[in-house]
Amino acid sequence: QSALTQPASVSGSPGQSITISCTGTSSDVGSYNLVSWYQQHPGKAPKLMIYEGSKRPSGVSNRFSGSKSGNTASLTISGLQAEDEADYYCCSYATGNTFVFGPGTKVTVL
Amino acid sequence: QVQLQESGPGLVKPSETLSLTCTVSGGSVRSGAYYWSWIRQPPGKGLEWIGYIYHSGSTNYNLSLKSRVSISIDTSKNQFSLKLRSVTAADTAVYYCARDRDTGGYFDFWGQGNLVTVSS
Numbered sequence: 001q002s003a004l005t006q007p008a009s010v011s012g013s014p015g016q017s018i019t020i021s022c023t024g025t026s027s028d029v030g031s032y033n034l035v036s037w038y039q040q041h042p043g044k045a046p047k048l049m050i051y052e053g054s055k056r057p058s059g060v061s062n063r064f065s066g067s068k069s070g071n072t073a074s075l076t077i078s079g080l081q082a083e084d085e086a087d088y089y090c091c092s093y094a095t096g097n098t099f100v101f102g103p104g105t106k107v108t109v110l
Numbered sequence: 111q112v113q114l115q116e117s118g119p120g121l122v123k124p125s126e127t128l129s130l131t132c133t134v135s136g137g138s139v140r141s142g143a144y145y146w147s148w149i150r151q152p153p154g155k156g157l158e159w160i161g162y163i164y165h166s167g168s169t170n171y172n173l174s175l176k177s178r179v180s181i182s183i184d185t186s187k188n189q190f191s192l193k194l195r196s197v198t199a200a201d202t203a204v205y206y207c208a209r210d211r212d213t214g215g216y217f218d219f220w221g222q223g224n225l226v227t228v229s230s
Contacts, residue, residue, distance in 0.1 A: 003156070034215035038157075045206060045223055046157065051216035089157050093215035097170050099147075099159040 004029065004090055004102035011108040017078040020105045022090030023071055028100050030071040034093035037066060037075045040104075041086045049088075050075060077107070085109045112137040114207050116224035122201075123230050128194040130224055132207030133187070140165045140185050145210040147217060148181060148192045150203040158203075162210055163190055197228045 005023040012018040022035065029035055033053045038046035048057050050066035053073060063078045073092070077084055090102040118130035132146070139146055148160040161171035163181045171179050175194070183190040194201060204225050208217040 032215070036214075036216035038217070045220040046217070047220075048216060048218050051211075051218070052214050057218065091157070091159075091216070096173075098172065099215065101157040101159060103156045 004092060004100055006088075006090060006102040006105045008103075009106045009108065011110055012077075012080045013110045014080055014082065016080050017076060018080060018107065020075045020077075020088055020090075020107070022073040022075070022092075022102050024073075024092050024094075024100070025071055028092040028094035029068065029073055031095070032093045033068065035066065035068060035073040036091045037064075038089045038091065039084075039086045040089065046089060080109055082109050112209060112219045114209065114219055114221035116205060116207050116221045118224055118226070120225055120227060122197055122226060122228050124198055124228055125196055128197050128201060128205075128226055128228070129191065130205055130207075130226070131189050131191045132221060133189050134209075135188070137209070138185075139183055139188050139190060143212055145212055146181075146183065146190045147208045147210045149206045149208055149217070149220075151206070151223075152200075152203040160192065160194075160205075164212075199228050202226065202228045 037050040040046045053068045054066040087104045089104045094100045113135045115133045122128045145162040147162040163169045178195045180193045204223040206223045207221045209219040
């Protein structure tokens with residue numbers, strides 16, 4: 001159960017779009033359309049932002065979108081806002097009915 | 111609205127057993143639509159899935175922790191619990207309980223987290 005790969009940090013100016021990648025293997029991201037993304041502000045519990053690769057839970061802004069190609073999933077934040085500054089984690093269902101997380105990406109709004 | 115709340119000691123001595131309980135309100139652990147997971151986060155680091163339990167008592171664990179972890183469920187109290195044996199400083203973390211949709215593989219509700227420090 002190796003961790004997924006994410007960039008350590010991504011930054012953008014207000015109003016811009018940014019994309020965070022999440023690379024796994026054929027044992028997780030590549031085999032299942034079950035990637036989820038979580039937003040975590042300092043000292044808070046993670047919050048579900050995207051599930052099943054591209055679906056948004058009720059209440060999550062449509063500025064957040066997800067996609068997948070092969071072994072890599074992506075989270076795009078459009079119209080970047082100050083409140084989007086946080087850590088973002090991807091998670092994939094994996095072989096053996098397990099879960100694997102990425103190391104997290106710190107998003108900075110310049 | 112479903113709420114989860116972790117409870118347990120904030121300090122555990124090395125080589126002892128870490129024990130935490132998650133109390134669920136606004137929903138039932140008996141529901142067949144969900145699994146109930148434990149996830150941890152060492153200070154300043156990322157998230158690590160520990161394992162889950164189903165209402166039937168069926169469990170699955172992270173291979174890296176499997177030899178030391180056990181998760182149980184008490185449907186009468188609407189709770190599930192975590193035990194991690196032979197802890198070391200590396201087990202110091204915020205421990206979260208979370209609900210996992212059985213068909214979607216995602217965690218839609220989380221507890222607020224319980225910081226457990228392993229130290230003598």
